[in-house]
Amino acid sequence: MHTRIKKITPKLIITYFVLMVISQTLLTTDAEAIPAFARQTSQPCTSCHSQHFPTLNSFGRMFKASAYTMVGSQPQVEGNGMSLPESLNAALVGNLQYINANEQEIGFPAALSLYLAGKAGNNAGFLFEVPFDNQKIEAMDDSGNSIKGETMGAVARFGSFKANYVDQLGDFFVGTHAYSTEMAGPAYGYELLSTGAMGMNVAQTGANAMGAIGMHMEHGATLMSQFMKAMPDADMPMAGAATGLGASVQNNLGFAYFSSYVAEQKVEHFVSPALGNYLRVAWTPSYAGFDFGAGFQSYFGETTAGSKNVKAKANTLDFQAQGEILGKAVGLYVTYANTPKSSMGSINHYNMSTGGDNTALGVLAEVGVIDKLSLSLGFVNATFWMDMENSMGMNMSMKQEGSSATVGVEYLFLPNVRFALRYASFGRDLNDSSSTATIYAGI
Numbered sequence: 001m002h003t004r005i006k007k008i009t010p011k012l013i014i015t016y017f018v019l020m021v022i023s024q025t026l027l028t029t030d031a032e033a034i035p036a037f038a039r040q041t042s043q044p045c046t047s048c049h050s051q052h053f054p055t056l057n058s059f060g061r062m063f064k065a066s067a068y069t070m071v072g073s074q075p076q077v078e079g080n081g082m083s084l085p086e087s088l089n090a091a092l093v094g095n096l097q098y099i100n101a102n103e104q105e106i107g108f109p110a111a112l113s114l115y116l117a118g119k120a121g122n123n124a125g126f127l128f129e130v131p132f133d134n135q136k137i138e139a140m141d142d143s144g145n146s147i148k149g150e151t152m153g154a155v156a157r158f159g160s161f162k163a164n165y166v167d168q169l170g171d172f173f174v175g176t177h178a179y180s181t182e183m184a185g186p187a188y189g190y191e192l193l194s195t196g197a198m199g200m201n202v203a204q205t206g207a208n209a210m211g212a213i214g215m216h217m218e219h220g221a222t223l224m225s226q227f228m229k230a231m232p233d234a235d236m237p238m239a240g241a242a243t244g245l246g247a248s249v250q251n252n253l254g255f256a257y258f259s260s261y262v263a264e265q266k267v268e269h270f271v272s273p274a275l276g277n278y279l280r281v282a283w284t285p286s287y288a289g290f291d292f293g294a295g296f297q298s299y300f301g302e303t304t305a306g307s308k309n310v311k312a313k314a315n316t317l318d319f320q321a322q323g324e325i326l327g328k329a330v331g332l333y334v335t336y337a338n339t340p341k342s343s344m345g346s347i348n349h350y351n352m353s354t355g356g357d358n359t360a361l362g363v364l365a366e367v368g369v370i371d372k373l374s375l376s377l378g379f380v381n382a383t384f385w386m387d388m389e390n391s392m393g394m395n396m397s398m399k400q401e402g403s404s405a406t407v408g409v410e411y412l413f414l415p416n417v418r419f420a421l422r423y424a425s426f427g428r429d430l431n432d433s434s435s436t437a438t439i440y441a442g443i
Contacts, residue, residue, distance in 0.1 A: 035091030035416060035442040036117040037063070042072025045415040045442070050322050051329045051366060051374050052412045053440075055194040055203045057322060058291050061284070064192060065173050065250045067166035068118055068125030082121070089118040093442040101434035110438070113159060123167050129159040158182070158267060162189060166248075173250045177257075182265050183240035186278035186299075190248045190257040193282060193293045195318035196335045196362065204408050204422065207378025209335040209362035210316070223380050223404045226430045230400060231386050239305075239350050241265040246278070254283040254295075263305045263312070263349055276303030276312035276349070290323030305349050314339040314350040329368035336361050341385065353385035355397025360384075372413075378406040381428075402430040416442045 038045055041063070045053050048060030056064065063070050075086040097110035114130040132154040159182055166175035177189040184198050191198040196208030244261025260275040282295025299314040316337040323330055339351035339358045351358045360382035368374045381403045387395050408422040418440050426432045 035093060036089035036115050037068065038416075039087075039089045039091075040068075040072065040074055040085055040118045041070050042074060046412075050194070050331055051203070051368055052410055052418050053416075053442075055322075055331065056192065058286070061192040065166065065175075065248075065255070066168075067123060067164035067175060068127065069121075069123060069166070071119060084120065085118055088116060091115045091117070091442050093440075095438050095440045097436065097438045099434060099436050101432065112154075114156070120163070121165075124163070124165045126161070126163045128161045130156050131159040132156055158265070160184060160188060164190070171251050173248075175248045175250075177246045177248060177259070178244075179246075180243040180265050181241065184242070185240050186242045186244055186246070186259045186261040186276075187280065187297065188242065189244060189246040189259050189261075190255075191280065192250070192255055192284070193295065193318065193320055194331075195293070195320050195333045197280065197297055197316070197318065202364075203331060203333060203366050204364055204376050204378050204406065204420075207362060207364040207376070207380060207404075207406050207408075208333065209337040209360035209380060209382070223382060223402055223426070223430075226402055226404070226426050226432060227382075227384050227386070227400055229432075230402075230430060231388065231398060239263065243270070244275075244278075253285060254281070256281045260301075261303065263303045263310075270304065273304045274302045274309045277301040278312075282318075288323075290321050293320040294318070299350060303349060308347070310347040310349045311342075312350065313348045329366075329374070331364075331366040333364045334362070351385065353387045353397050354395075355385035355387065355399060356383070358382070358384050366410075372411055374410045376406075376408040376410065378404075378408070380404045400430075401428045403427040404430075 035045065037048070041047070048057065048063055049055055050057040050060075071085065077084045077086055092112070092114055094109040094112035095107070097107035099105045099107075112132045114132075115128065117127040118125060120126050135155045160180065162177060162179035164175055164177050166173050175190070179189040181188040187197045194203060196202050196210040202208055241264050242261045243265050244259045246257055246259025248255060248257040257280040259278045261278060262270050262273045263276060264270065277300050279298045279300075280295065282293055284291070284293045286292070295318055297314075297316040297318075299312045301312055302309055303312045314337065316335060318335045320334070321330075321332045337360050340348060341356050342348045342352055342354050344354065360380060362378070362380040364376060364378040366374050366376040382401070384400045384402065386398050386400060388398055404424050404426050406422055406424040408420060410418055410420050412418045420436075420438045420440065422436045424434050424436075
């Protein structure tokens with residue numbers, strides 16, 4: 001929902017963001033009564049998030065692992081096997097954004113989603129996201145040619161939904177997870193780390209490896225957008241859609257999750273689907289005041305993507321550490337991802353090029369400076385293969401190598417309102433830079 005503008009002055013930018021901060025502060029005077037889970041648990045957002053949302057701390061991981069069933073002072077409806085919050089908990093989450101790159105853009109809002117979430121029973125919980133996007137229209141001119149455009153308004157659509165059931169058996173939480181998502185991949189069913197396996201919990205957008213290889217666009221949208229600008233006619237995989245059913249087991253030392261899924265999302269039946277598989281294993285120990293996480297993800301098998309049956313082949317390694325040094329909050333996140341190339345007889349849904357393997361390494365470090373203020377440094381290095389059709393109608397594989405170095409500042413005005421500044425410099429085959437200012441808010 002960005003609007004391109006010809007010229008903008010520093011005074012206008014300062015005025016814009018000051019007004020937005022004041023308005024958000026006035027709208028969120030009660031820091032306890034904020035998005036859906038905070039309303040249910042009677043806890044501020046910072047109880048579950050490390051330094052700032054959306055990264056999860058150990059308490060947030062426990063809340064998520066127990067299927068969002070923890071409650072606070074909110075009245076419950078009990079009886080005959082029923083256990084529900086008295087009110088359906090909702091939240092409106094969005095961001096306002098200014099981007100200065102080749103063109104200047106203002107997003108007002110840049111993103112906006114309605115969330116319904118919370119406890120659905122003694123051992124069951126759910127999360128439902130309804131994003132709002134500009135409505136796409138198609139029309140015909142007087143000559144019968146198709147005209148594409150956008151309306152001035154926006155419409156709601158089906159974004160993501162998951163229903164979890166988790167029971168405690170001794171020291172373990174054992175669960176089942178049904179889900180459907182347009183962008184987050186099969187990790188959406190169950191994921192506890194903040195390394196990029198699921199883009200919703202990344203400390204700094206784009207400062208990780210996942211999106212740089214086309215697996216899930218929002219995970220590394222900063223670098224991926226540069227590849228797309230460099231090769232606008234290339235075959236770029238949009239591989240985040242997933243609908244599936246999974247099972248998990250978790251305790252304080254780690255978790256494992258397996259899911260079969262279809263690489264599509266639609267509100268109807270899948271006809272004779274071929275199912276891909278996703279395996280996630282992570283070790284989550286604590287030592288010397290630090291919470292650690294280290295694991296891998298593997299995508300394998302055959303899945304349905306649109307009308308085609310294709311292979312699912314991808315692997316990742318990731319690591320994170322969250323804690324304090326000299327009284328200052330510190331977070332470190334590292335991800336390596338690889339998607340093997342396709343062959344003439346076997347198309348890989350996560351790398352449709354036959355030229356070579358896509359690989360990426362992402363590193364992000366974030367340090368608290370003063371109360372509510374943190375600094376971050378991120379670096380992503382990626383090799384991305386793309387297939388294009390030349391002037392003779394023949395397919396050609398093109399290799400792109402790119403990197404992004406980012407520096408960011410985050411300030412938490414309120415537990416549910418934060419302001420972020422970020423500068424990104426792109427290197428290797430990419431020669432560009434961008435500056436972004438964003439206000440994230442949830443009410």
